[in-house]
Amino acid sequence: MQQFRAEGSAVAYAVAKWALIVAMSFGANELALAADHRISPQTTKFNCSSVRPGDTITIPSGERGPLKIYDCDGTAGNPIVIRNDPDGSGRAVLRRTSGSGGGFIFDCNHCVHVEIDGSYKWRGAPGGKTYGIKVTMTGGQGPSAFVRMGGLSRNFTIRNIEIDGAWPALNSSGSGIRVNDNAAERSKYPGLWREGILIEDNYIHHIRSEGMYIGPNYKNGEIPLRDVEIRYNQVEDIGWDGINVKSMWSGDNSIHHNFVRRSGKNGESSKTSQYSGIKNISGTVKIYNNWIETTGQHGIVSWTQDGPKASEGKGPLVAHVWNNVVVDAGGLWRPFMAKSYGISIGAQDGCEKPVPNIYNNTVVDSRDGAISIGSNTGAGFVRDNIAAGSGTNPVITAPVFIKLINNRVGPVSQMAFVDPSRKQFRLKISSPARNDGSSDFPPTDFDDIKRPRDGAPDQGAFEGAN
Numbered sequence: 001m002q003q004f005r006a007e008g009s010a011v012a013y014a015v016a017k018w019a020l021i022v023a024m025s026f027g028a029n030e031l032a033l034a035a036d037h038r039i040s041p042q043t044t045k046f047n048c049s050s051v052r053p054g055d056t057i058t059i060p061s062g063e064r065g066p067l068k069i070y071d072c073d074g075t076a077g078n079p080i081v082i083r084n085d086p087d088g089s090g091r092a093v094l095r096r097t098s099g100s101g102g103g104f105i106f107d108c109n110h111c112v113h114v115e116i117d118g119s120y121k122w123r124g125a126p127g128g129k130t131y132g133i134k135v136t137m138t139g140g141q142g143p144s145a146f147v148r149m150g151g152l153s154r155n156f157t158i159r160n161i162e163i164d165g166a167w168p169a170l171n172s173s174g175s176g177i178r179v180n181d182n183a184a185e186r187s188k189y190p191g192l193w194r195e196g197i198l199i200e201d202n203y204i205h206h207i208r209s210e211g212m213y214i215g216p217n218y219k220n221g222e223i224p225l226r227d228v229e230i231r232y233n234q235v236e237d238i239g240w241d242g243i244n245v246k247s248m249w250s251g252d253n254s255i256h257h258n259f260v261r262r263s264g265k266n267g268e269s270s271k272t273s274q275y276s277g278i279k280n281i282s283g284t285v286k287i288y289n290n291w292i293e294t295t296g297q298h299g300i301v302s303w304t305q306d307g308p309k310a311s312e313g314k315g316p317l318v319a320h321v322w323n324n325v326v327v328d329a330g331g332l333w334r335p336f337m338a339k340s341y342g343i344s345i346g347a348q349d350g351c352e353k354p355v356p357n358i359y360n361n362t363v364v365d366s367r368d369g370a371i372s373i374g375s376n377t378g379a380g381f382v383r384d385n386i387a388a389g390s391g392t393n394p395v396i397t398a399p400v401f402i403k404l405i406n407n408r409v410g411p412v413s414q415m416a417f418v419d420p421s422r423k424q425f426r427l428k429i430s431s432p433a434r435n436d437g438s439s440d441f442p443p444t445d446f447d448d449i450k451r452p453r454d455g456a457p458d459q460g461a462f463e464g465a466n
Contacts, residue, residue, distance in 0.1 A: 054078035061088030066105045074113030084132030086120040093134045101141030110151035119160035131162035142171040145178035155196035165207035175213040176204040184223050197228045204235045211235040215246035218282045218307040226251030233258045239266030240274040248283030249314045256288045264296020269336040276301045286320040297340045299326030302354050304347035315352040322359045323446045323461045330367025342366040346374025356380035362425050362461040366390040373398035384437045386460035388412045406438050408459050426462045433459035
């Protein structure tokens with residue numbers, strides 16, 4: 001008996017020692033097991049203040065009405081995860097069925113270190129990519145946005161969500177994803193940024209306004225953004241801009257590997273410049289490896305509008321644009337729309353000048369021209385782009401201080417694309433763009449193939465013969 005007690009004490013001592021080591025390594029607060037909080041279908045507002053870092057919030061399978069989640073405070077190492085149900089029988093569907101317009105269908109207000117994640121496979125889910133959370137409407141008036149991150153939300157992820165705006169069959173308003181809040185004024189929160197934002201692998205379609213509206217207009221005085229990444233999203237059939245980002249003055253910001261098709265379909269004549277595929281307003285960003293096809297206005301535009309002024313020290317606002325394929329920019333043209341270019345860079349007079357670095361893009365069949373650089377820009381360059389079959393204006397326009405280096409301009413028939421009728425713009429071995437790139441080139445191409453593939457680098461977005 002005495003021997004048993006001694007052995008038991010040794011075991012207890014070992015367990016206690018292990019617990020102490022874990023606590024010292026990870027923090028005593030992390031010892032508690034993560035909890036899962038399930039939101040019933042009847043819940044319209046969920047107070048997240050009692051949810052601990054590392055906990056999950058599960059939205060059960062099936063249809064439910066609009067949902068607001070607020071006051072979530074995770075940590076960088078232990079975010080709060082808002083997810084679909086991996087043990088459920090289907091997707092979680094949030095929808096508006098009736099009522100007046102405005103508001104939000106899925107609203108996360110003051111969500112800090114939070115992941116909204118619809119990537120969990122439910123029972124019987126099909127293979128391949130699935131969207132475990134769907135946000136839509138089946139009746140009533142349209143929202144201001146289908147998904148909104150408001151308050152002081154920052155350090156968050158939005159992943160694997162389908163947003164079906166039901167436009168034009170049903171809906172008459174609303175953005176797909178909106179990140180801003182008029183009440184969050186930067187004068188009240190000096191030094192605060194909306195930062196650490198990742199938006200990835202979402203399917204956003206049939207939206208009457210913008211597919212994504214990320215950040216505020218400068219003149220509204222809201223909190224600016226930094227360290228924003230938007231990647232691998234599919235954005236289709238959008239009334240205004242497909243992806244619209246604003247006020248990203250600092251940090252590492254990027255928009256890459258997205259497919260944006262048929263943006264700018266809305267015919268509202270009062271919005272003459274809101275019909276582009278990807279738009280960056282008053283910010284610095286890297287835009288690369290995107291496919292943009294058939295827009296109302298520009299394929300890609302980076303513009304400084306309504307501030308900041310050049311004297312405010314927010315610059316330089318560098319527009320890095322490379323490895324993009326832009327097809328049929330301005331193809332949804334209407335008489336009231338402004339001119340349409342594959343890539344357009346510029347600024348209002350008196351505003352901070354964007355600096356264009358535009359290289360190795362393939363631009364095909366733009367309505368007015370392939371690349372347009374305005375006079376109110378910083379000294380930059382346009383290099384190694386393919387501009388095929390674009391408009392009746394000069395295909396590439398730029399002021400004299402912009403370096404135009406080794407761009408290939410001509411009709412589509414001269415480029416020896418694999419099959420332009422089927423939008424296959426990789427290069428045949430006979431293409432004049434093959435092995436004709438400059439010595440300064442991106443390390444990979446649109447397909448993430450290493451450059452150069454067989455000798456010298458190629459012009460345009462694709463590397464290597466097919």
